[in-house]
Amino acid sequence: xxxxxxxxxxxxxxxxxxxxDKLGIEILDRVPGFVRGTMPVAGNRQPxxxxxxxxxxxxxxxxxxxxxxxxxxxxxxxxxxxxxxTHHRWVGSGVVTGVARPxxxxxxxxxxxxxxxxxxxxxxxTARLTCAISRRRxxxxxxx
Numbered sequence: 001x002x003x004x005x006x007x008x009x010x011x012x013x014x015x016x017x018x019x020x021d022k023l024g025i026e027i028l029d030r031v032p033g034f035v036r037g038t039m040p041v042a043g044n045r046q047p048x049x050x051x052x053x054x055x056x057x058x059x060x061x062x063x064x065x066x067x068x069x070x071x072x073x074x075x076x077x078x079x080x081x082x083x084x085x086t087h088h089r090w091v092g093s094g095v096v097t098g099v100a101r102p103x104x105x106x107x108x109x110x111x112x113x114x115x116x117x118x119x120x121x122x123x124x125x126t127a128r129l130t131c132a133i134s135r136r137r138x139x140x141x142x143x144x
Contacts, residue, residue: 064129
């Protein structure tokens with residue numbers, strides 16, 4: 001995902017420092033309740049040559065965070081509170097695909113399950129992300 005496809009603005013000074021660009025993440029779909037993206041194994045390996053678990057975690061948090069920002073709305077904010085990942089199988093090549101779907105979307109928090117699969121459609125990682133949600137309240141129109 002390039003920083004230009006982020007659901008929130010990226011501060012210009014940091015546009016060239018976005019982790020999603022370094023990991024090669026591409027967002028394919030982003031609508032409320034469903035975010036899907038891909039990430040290459042190449043460039044995201046641990047020393048023994050397989051996909052790095054930290055890359056999986058960053059990928060999962062990216063997808064879930066986009067879903068949370070979409071839920072928060074145009075004036076809202078989302079910030080991650082808790083991320084857990086279970087790595088089911090290693091991936092040595094190709095591209096992984098991740099899908100984030102809501103488990104709960106409330107006023108103050110939202111939780112997402114992110115399923116990551118390999119090129120053959122096999123589940124390689126299951127993650128759960130919980131985000132705090134905040135929304136701007138409309139001003140009353142009177143000065144305090």
